[in-house]
Amino acid sequence: MNSLKRCMCVINHEIPDRVPVIPQDAQVAAYLAGLNCIEYAKDADKRASAIIQQRQRFDYDGVIIGGDTVCLAEAVGVGVQYSETECPRWKVGCLENYDNIDKLKLPDPAKDGRLPVWVDTVKKVAEKIGNEYLVVGRADQGAFSLASMMRGMEDFFMDIACAASDEKLKGQLHKLLQYCNDCQWEFIKALQAAGAHVVTTGDSIAGPSVCSPATYEEYCLPYEKQMAERCNQIGIPYSIHICGHTDPIIPKWLEAGAPIWEIDHKTDFSKARKMTRNKVTIIGNLDTWEMFSGTPEMVLKAAEAIINICKPECGLILSSGCLLARDTPVENLQALSDAARKHGRY
Numbered sequence: 001m002n003s004l005k006r007c008m009c010v011i012n013h014e015i016p017d018r019v020p021v022i023p024q025d026a027q028v029a030a031y032l033a034g035l036n037c038i039e040y041a042k043d044a045d046k047r048a049s050a051i052i053q054q055r056q057r058f059d060y061d062g063v064i065i066g067g068d069t070v071c072l073a074e075a076v077g078v079g080v081q082y083s084e085t086e087c088p089r090w091k092v093g094c095l096e097n098y099d100n101i102d103k104l105k106l107p108d109p110a111k112d113g114r115l116p117v118w119v120d121t122v123k124k125v126a127e128k129i130g131n132e133y134l135v136v137g138r139a140d141q142g143a144f145s146l147a148s149m150m151r152g153m154e155d156f157f158m159d160i161a162c163a164a165s166d167e168k169l170k171g172q173l174h175k176l177l178q179y180c181n182d183c184q185w186e187f188i189k190a191l192q193a194a195g196a197h198v199v200t201t202g203d204s205i206a207g208p209s210v211c212s213p214a215t216y217e218e219y220c221l222p223y224e225k226q227m228a229e230r231c232n233q234i235g236i237p238y239s240i241h242i243c244g245h246t247d248p249i250i251p252k253w254l255e256a257g258a259p260i261w262e263i264d265h266k267t268d269f270s271k272a273r274k275m276t277r278n279k280v281t282i283i284g285n286l287d288t289w290e291m292f293s294g295t296p297e298m299v300l301k302a303a304e305a306i307i308n309i310c311k312p313e314c315g316l317i318l319s320s321g322c323l324l325a326r327d328t329p330v331e332n333l334q335a336l337s338d339a340a341r342k343h344g345r346y
Contacts, residue, residue, distance in 0.1 A: 003061035004197070007134035010314050011198070011237050011259060011281050019307055019344030021318040021337050022060050022134065022283070023291075024262075026067035027087065028333065029054035031326040036084035040067060044117045048124035055133060058337045061317075062197075063129075065122050066138025069202060073141065073149040075113030076104070076183055093152035098172035104179050109190035119190045126195025137196030139187045142203030142240070143180035143223040150176070153205075160215060173219065181223040185230055192236045199231065200239035200262065209244025209266070216249050224256035232257075239283065243322060250275050265290075265321035270309050277313065285321040286336065292325045296335035303339030314346065 001009070001017045009016040030040035033050035040047050051063050068087040074080045077094035109115040122137045129135070141149065148156040163170035188199045205211065206220040224240055231238035239260035246253065246267045253261070254276065261280050263272055265287035272282065286302055294302075303318060310316040318340050324333075 003133045004131070007061055007317060008197070010317060013278055013281070013313075013315060015314055015346050017346060019310075019314060019316055019318050019340045020061035020134070021340035021344075022062045022064055022136070023286075023320045023333065023336055024064050024066075024323045025054060025320070025328070025333065026051070026064065026323065027326040028324050028328050030067070032057070032330070037087055038082050038084050041082065041088050041114060042117060044120035044124060047117070047121045048128070051121070051125055052128055055129065058333050060133075060337060061340075062134025062136060063125060064136040064138060064200070064319075065118070065125060065196075066140070066200075066202070067323075069141055069145070069204060070149065071114050071118055071140045072107070072183060072187055073146055075107040075115050076146070076150060078149050090149050093150055093155070095150040095176070098169075098176065101172065101175045101179060106179075106186050107183055109187050115187060115190070118187075119194045122191055122196050123194040130195050130197070134198065135196050136198045136200055136239070137188075137191035137194070139184050139191060139199050139201050141184075142201040142206065142220070142227070143177045143184065144206045144220040145202065145204050146180040146183065147173075147176050148205060150180070157211070160211075160219065177219060177223055181226060184227065188227075188231065188236075188238075189234070192234065196236070198237045198239060198260065200241060200260070201227065202241045202243075202262075204241070204243045207242040207244050207246045208248045209246075213248045213252065217252050221252055221256055224253075224258065228257040228259075241283075241322075247271060254279065262319070263321065267321075269306055273309050273315070277315065281315050281317065282310075283317045283319045286319070288320050288322050288324055288328075291320055291332050291336070292328050294332065296331045299332045299335040300339050300342070303336055304343040307339070307343045318344065 006016045007020045029050045079092035081091040240258045241262035262283040263285045
């Protein structure tokens, strides 16, 4: 069983020969390849080479191609700040009010912002290793997170608060969210065409660490559900990542219908597995701080605990709970890979 078959076996709720392992290590790959953050963000050739080298170095079962949270935002007009030592980050929103939502144009993944870099990276990686290893294309931020970047976080959440007593504003918010979901859909289709086996959304701020479960149900869930349905129609598995503590929204999150979740270390893994068993494949969820500051022995022990929670079934792709720091020790990355082989046999 090669790595691609192993991963697809898990996604289809079957028992593999062992647990697959694919950390969220895009920035580590850049660091070990000697690339600064701007080079990694803007050069598809260098990026693809770094990703392929990283998979080979630690013998992972696939790759998650992403690395920052503002690619799609930049393509729709959000201001972005670049640095050689840090990931590209949000600088300023692009939507002062809701007057012209109907006139907003969808981004073109072939030409707008850095979308072509992401798509071309997926294409290059898929052509090299896609027959043997899982290629996961990060479609950047989900509708809720993208809308917050367009409007600006403070104004966006003030709008949500005011919409409780303003039906017109609530309708405008939903128009913006639908636009953002459609933007992501264009990106997802391009990633699939480039060779991604799985697409994933980082709806970073959709969980209770930032907003209430009621806000999630009203403004996030409908668009995650729509995207899961769209991806199902074109035959590509869809994954959702929500940062932080997500325990209170797990029952509603299930209603989205996404076949894969990426859960952070702050979520109770045992509880999540119990509620999603045979319904959702989980990617996760080692603590990124422990991966950075702990020892290989600590990583092995933490990974073993996660693997054992999923037995006798699997339903797990062993990974970090979120994006790993650039200078995460290589010994700990190797320990994560070793854990799948030492403790994840079936």
